[in-house]
Every structure is written in structure tokens, then in C-alpha cells.
Amino acid sequence: MSALTNPLNHANCIVSTYQKISQLPKLEITPEVMEMLHQFLGLLSNEHGSEFTDAVLAQQQIQAIKPRVQTLFSQASSIYERHWAYCISKSIDPVHTLEHEYPYFKHYQRATALEINAAHSLATEQINRVLMVGSGALPLTSLALHNAELAVDNLDIHQQDLLLGKEVCDALAPAHRMNFIHNDICKQDDLACYDVIWLAALVGDEKIKRNILHHLFDSMAAGSLLVIRTAYNLRTLLYPSVTESDLAGFQVKLKIQTFADNFHSILIAQKPYAES
Known part of the structure; x- marks a missing residue:
């Protein structure tokens, strides 16, 4: 060996x-x-x-x-x-x-296209308004969602990164109408207005992520989707992994465990409709 x-x-x-x-x-x-x-x-x-x-x-x-x-x-x-x-x-x-010049531009193109197409395929209603949690200083996912003609809100707990992210969006898409929200996602209550919520991979450690998932389940609208960027295999050393067992209450709709470099793994879950 x-x-x-x-x-x-x-x-x-x-x-x-x-x-x-x-x-x-x-x-x-x-x-x-x-x-x-x-x-x-x-x-x-x-x-x-x-x-x-x-x-x-x-x-x-x-x-x-x-x-x-x-x-x-x-x-x-x-x-x-x-x-x-x-x-x-x-x-x-x-x-x-x-x-x-940015080395990972094509990666973002491919990864966000995969996520957006999957969300459209799995959604039971038309997707109009989305939230990117942990949009950060370089909100390329948000721009991809905007270019897909979705109404995008960006949320980040770090105000400096959020403002810098707005500058990036202003430079790349001057006519955008995206909103930028400085808040802790666990303190954001108006989540029922979103058809899909994206959760960035680097949002919180394992304990914080579990708290976020509980809050999202309590606050999201029935039928809405949650797109989670996660990691498997050796990439779990880089950021906390979310597994199906962490999504209690949600219905897991798709799991993509990647074996290609520069691609994060993906979980897509849906908050179920109330039983009649």
C-alpha cells in the first residue's frame, strides 16, 4: 500500500x-x-x-x-x-x-445551476421569493438566483460582510432589487414568505446548525423547500456536516453526495403540509 x-x-x-x-x-x-x-x-x-x-x-x-x-x-x-x-x-x-479572474466562477455557475434546477423540479408551487442565509461578502449564489429571475433576500449575521456583498451586487447587477438583512437567522421570524431558503455551508458550527434547522422548521411555510450545502467524507473536516437525521420534521427530497472536487454536497428538504 x-x-x-x-x-x-x-x-x-x-x-x-x-x-x-x-x-x-x-x-x-x-x-x-x-x-x-x-x-x-x-x-x-x-x-x-x-x-x-x-x-x-x-x-x-x-x-x-x-x-x-x-x-x-x-x-x-x-x-x-x-x-x-x-x-x-x-x-x-x-x-x-x-x-x-476569480478562480471558482465556473464552479459557482455549475453548483448553483444544479441547485436551482433541482429546487424547481421538487417544488410543489411556483418559486418566486428566496432567502440566502449566510450570503457573505461574495454573494455569487444570490446573484445566480437573481439571474434566474427570483426575488432574493440576503441575510448575514456579519454586517461588514453583508455590506461588502451589497457592493459586489451593485457592481455586477446595478439594477438588482435584492434586499440585505443584517440579523441572526434564529432571530428572523418572517420566514413564511419564502418559497425556498438556501443555507450556506459555513453558517455556524454543528450545535448552531441544529438550532438553525429547528428554527427554520418552526418558521417556514408548509410546502417550502430548504436547500442545505453540506459535506461528506473528508470534507467534513472543513465544515459541519448536515445529515438526514438532523432534519427531523422535514421531508428529505434529494441528497447529492459529490465525489468531484470543488463541489459541496447538497440536501434539499421540504416542510410538509399539515395533514387534513
Whole structure:
């Protein structure tokens, strides 16, 4: 068995690379830091099978660093999104900057198209108004929903990211009519007006996510859909995974467990109609 296919060796590589990143004097967007992060993400590839993944995740050293890895990835993602949000919003040609310079543009195109088409296929009523929870500084999903002719509200608990996200939307779609709401989703009560709610992958840790799901179930309209970005396999080291068991009360309609890099996994659930 080669080092690349040995779970213990793979786990040691993950820990070693994580430690190098965590020991950096500052987490910032430089070629050197980005190279280390890309190397780290490569070790957590979606392309590994479940048996290998389970063996890696079972290693004691992996379990010991898991919470810290999720925190690090959340911080790195926020810094990366803010960097590109500034680049796009300040560009003399923001559309060109997004489509030809931002590395993950095609990923967002494909991922959001998959989610939007799936939601339309599963919805029992026409989809008109949607909410993006955790829209962030780079609300590319919101823009994709807007371009799909849906009425979009953006919600984020971080006001600075929300305002920066609005600048990005203003630059890329000046005529948009999207709303931007600064709030904790668990304190947002007017959720019954939405046909679909999107929940970003990096919204909250495992405990917070469970609280959010309970609040959404209590507040959403019967028949509305919930699109959840989640993770399986080694990607659970990057952000908390949501499984079917976390969706008590909801009816799970679709589960997409991806085995392609740069794609998050997806759960789509529906709040059931009351029994007559």
C-alpha cells in the first residue's frame, strides 16, 4: 500500500499541513499561503471513497484537530471572499474580473445551476421569493438566483460582510432589487414568505446548525423547500456536516453526495403540509 493510499500516512499529512498553516504569522492572500491552502484542500479531496475516508477520519490525531480545522477553514474562506469582493467591487470591469479572474466562477455557475434546477423540479408551487442565509461578502449564489429571475433576500449575521456583498451586487447587477438583512437567522421570524431558503455551508458550527434547522422548521411555510450545502467524507473536516437525521420534521427530497472536487454536497428538504 503506497503512502497516498495508506489512511494513517494520509492522516499524518493532513495534520502536518494543517500545523504549517496554523503556525503562519498571518493568514492572508499571498501566493505562498494560497499554495499551502490548495495543498491542504487537495488532501481533503471529495474523490476519496467512503472506506478510505472512514479510516482516515477514525485516526485519533484527526479527531483531535477537527474543530480547529473547521475554524481555520472558516477564517480562510472569509478572508478569501473579502479579498475577491474588494477586487470585484473596485474593478473598472467587475464582470470581467468575476468571470475571468476569480478562480471558482465556473464552479459557482455549475453548483448553483444544479441547485436551482433541482429546487424547481421538487417544488410543489411556483418559486418566486428566496432567502440566502449566510450570503457573505461574495454573494455569487444570490446573484445566480437573481439571474434566474427570483426575488432574493440576503441575510448575514456579519454586517461588514453583508455590506461588502451589497457592493459586489451593485457592481455586477446595478439594477438588482435584492434586499440585505443584517440579523441572526434564529432571530428572523418572517420566514413564511419564502418559497425556498438556501443555507450556506459555513453558517455556524454543528450545535448552531441544529438550532438553525429547528428554527427554520418552526418558521417556514408548509410546502417550502430548504436547500442545505453540506459535506461528506473528508470534507467534513472543513465544515459541519448536515445529515438526514438532523432534519427531523422535514421531508428529505434529494441528497447529492459529490465525489468531484470543488463541489459541496447538497440536501434539499421540504416542510410538509399539515395533514387534513
